[in-house]
Amino acid sequence: MRTTLLLLLISFLFTGCGKDKFTSIPQIKYKSANTTELSRGQVLRFIISYTDKEGDLQDSIYIEQSSLNCRNTFFKETRAMPAFPKTGNAEGEIEISYGYRVPNFPSLREPQCGVNDTCIFRFMLKDNAQNRSDTIRTEAVIIVK
Secondary structure (H helix, E strand, C coil), X not given: CHHHHXXXXXXXXXXXXXXXXXXXXXXXXXXXECCCEECCCCEEEEEEEEEECCCCCCCEEEEEEEECCCCCCEEEEEEECCCCCCCCCEEEEEEEEEECCCCCCCECCCCCCCCCEEEEEEEEEXXXXXXXXXXXXXXXXXXXX
């Protein structure tokens, strides 16, 4: 009897503490980058997964690059999200790409201190209702001078 009560209590705690997968505040997770060492002529691609209860993610994504070893290598931008149909309980992936001296790609900030840069990228998503996701970050990416 005591064991049964303890097991019921534990199962209620785990069930009650679980987060709903779809919330009005967009949820994002960093999934991957195609490389952690970037040289001239290469493209850096990040994959981010998202969920949103209303599916109204057509507003913007905030992106920031900061260096761990050079204060001058820093940028931030806000990109408009591409148009896609609004559906409830939306989930999917976003690809964000930067070129390092690659034509027809948005450019990232090149090393500014004369040496290779070790950079971190941060992302935050905002929906049409102005709900903001948590800010997520990548692993370190070395940009070769």
